[in-house]
Amino acid sequence: MKDSKEITLFIDTYNSNHSDAVLMVADYLSNNQNSSAEIIVSEKNQLNLKIMNNNVEGYLDLDFDLNSNTNDELKNFFIGLIYQARERLGSDFPKTNIEKDIENSLHSISFYSEVSETKIISKNIKEIVFKGDFTKLETQNGDDFLFVIVPLDKNKTNLDRDYSMENYRKQISDEIKITAGAYYTIRNFREDEIKMWFVLHSHSGNLGNWAEKAKTGDQAILWGPRSMFSPSKKFSHLILIADETGIPAMKVISENNKNFSKCTTFYEVIDESCQIPTKGENNILENWIYREGDEPGEGEKLLDSLKVYELPKNDFYIFGAGEARQMMKIRKFFKNEGVAKEQMHITGYWKK
Numbered sequence: 001m002k003d004s005k006e007i008t009l010f011i012d013t014y015n016s017n018h019s020d021a022v023l024m025v026a027d028y029l030s031n032n033q034n035s036s037a038e039i040i041v042s043e044k045n046q047l048n049l050k051i052m053n054n055n056v057e058g059y060l061d062l063d064f065d066l067n068s069n070t071n072d073e074l075k076n077f078f079i080g081l082i083y084q085a086r087e088r089l090g091s092d093f094p095k096t097n098i099e100k101d102i103e104n105s106l107h108s109i110s111f112y113s114e115v116s117e118t119k120i121i122s123k124n125i126k127e128i129v130f131k132g133d134f135t136k137l138e139t140q141n142g143d144d145f146l147f148v149i150v151p152l153d154k155n156k157t158n159l160d161r162d163y164s165m166e167n168y169r170k171q172i173s174d175e176i177k178i179t180a181g182a183y184y185t186i187r188n189f190r191e192d193e194i195k196m197w198f199v200l201h202s203h204s205g206n207l208g209n210w211a212e213k214a215k216t217g218d219q220a221i222l223w224g225p226r227s228m229f230s231p232s233k234k235f236s237h238l239i240l241i242a243d244e245t246g247i248p249a250m251k252v253i254s255e256n257n258k259n260f261s262k263c264t265t266f267y268e269v270i271d272e273s274c275q276i277p278t279k280g281e282n283n284i285l286e287n288w289i290y291r292e293g294d295e296p297g298e299g300e301k302l303l304d305s306l307k308v309y310e311l312p313k314n315d316f317y318i319f320g321a322g323e324a325r326q327m328m329k330i331r332k333f334f335k336n337e338g339v340a341k342e343q344m345h346i347t348g349y350w351k352k
Contacts, residue, residue: 005325006071011039012328013348014078019341021082021096026051028085029060041066047074101226108224109136111146112161113194115218121197122274125244127187128214130194130222137194139186139225141256143249143321146224148196149181150210159219168221180206183349185248186225194222199244201296229253229319232342237316240265241306241330243296245349246321247276253319254284260317266309268302268322297323297352303330317343324348 014022015038026037026049036052042059045067049060064077082098095103113132121127149168151157157178168181184207187195198211210218229249238260240250247267254263255278263284269275271290278284289305303326318334320327331346 003071007041007066007074009324009328009348009351010071010074011041012331013324015039016331016335016341017345017347018096018098020094021078021098022049024085024089024093024096025049025078025081026060027093028081028088029062030058097230104226108165108226110164111137111222112159112163113220113222115214115216115220116193117216118214122244122276123270124200124274125247125276126198126200126211126214128196128198128211130196130220131192132194132222133192134189134194135191137189137225139189140227140229142227142229142253143185143319144225144227144252145183145185145249146194146196146222146226147181148184148207149179149221149223150207151219152178152180152206154218159221163221165221165223168223180210182207183224183226185246185252187248187252197244197248228321228345228347231259231317231319231345234259235315235317236261237312238263239311239316239318241302241318241320241322241327241346242266243268243302243322243326244274245323249321250319251276251278254278255281264309266302266305268299295352297326297350302326303333306330306333311337311339318346319344320346321349324351 022039023034023037026034029049030051032053034051034053038050040048040050042048047062047064047066049062051058051060064074082096086099111132111134113130115128116131117129119127147165151159168179171177171179184196184198187197189195198208200212201208238254238257240254240263242250250265254265261283265284265286266289267286268289268291271292275288277286287305289302291299291301294301318339320330327346327348331344334344
């Protein structure tokens with residue numbers, strides 16, 4: 001199986017966070033209304049859909065060769081099935097979260113900006129302040145994130161004010177790329193200023209390297225926004241889980257969302273000196289887990305802290321973000337504890 005770990009991660013993410021899309025594809029392929037569906041890998045290493053209809057279990061072969069195809073090809077294959085399902089089912093099936101996300105991206109806006117200020121927040125977090133005209137930026141005071149596009153060599157490339165996401169996509173397949181991009185959460189913003197926190201990894205990619213060296217006057221295109229935090233109903237107790245990459249989103253959610261009366265957070269950071277407490281919020285209980293000698297995304301301390309945490313009896317919602325495989329383990333733990341899909345959204349912000 002090519003990219004076996006990546007394919008396992010894809011299947012787990014779709015079954016957990018995009019079960020509505022999996023069910024729509026199952027209804028389309030079976031020409032029936034099913035009560036539930038999930039993607040599985042058969043004993044013969046084939047990709048199947050396991051469906052339930054009136055308490056009767058069934059299986060559908062997805063005709064996708066896991067031995068010769070990659071994870072990226074699997075993603076494209078499944079998106080294709082979603083489009084086919086929508087064309088066949090029309091409005092008979094509610095719009096899925098994936099479709100909503102694609103639709104929202106069509107309304108996203110590109111903003112030209114320049115770095116106006118930088119500040120070190122902790123050992124591995126750097127705040128970068130962008131100035132520009134953000135009057136048309138609309139956020140939900142949640143995990144709103146923007147795609148940050150920067151020149152790979154600022155001495156050779158100047159970003160035009162009209163540079164857009166379309167320009168970026170056109171150069172993805174070019175042998176020589178002039179820009180790089182990645183998603184980052186808005187920590188806070190005004191009409192003329194956006195603040196973001198960038199995690200500085202030892203294995204930083206293009207954006208991490210840019211952020212480490214960023215200084216006043218550096219150019220960037222900010223495109224978006226998008227969001228993942230969208231509970232289906234109100235709840236009284238919010239549980240947030242993150243490593244450094246997810247902390248900005250969790251801070252904004254806990255500070256601004258009024259749909260809960262109590263919030264408990266679990267933040268994994270390097271050590272005690274990297275705590276960034278939320279001030280003046282009596283209903284937020286923050287737990288800081290120290291990674292110490294562990295590599296980011298590889299330790300068990302965050303999961304271990306959740307194993308000894310006593311979940312509320314009911315009326316709670318879990319939102320988590322961090323290293324993809326670490327989050328997959330956490331999601332699996334809560335699932336085994338009986339937490340329903342509708343009560344949690346745990347996602348990967350980055351992969352080791």
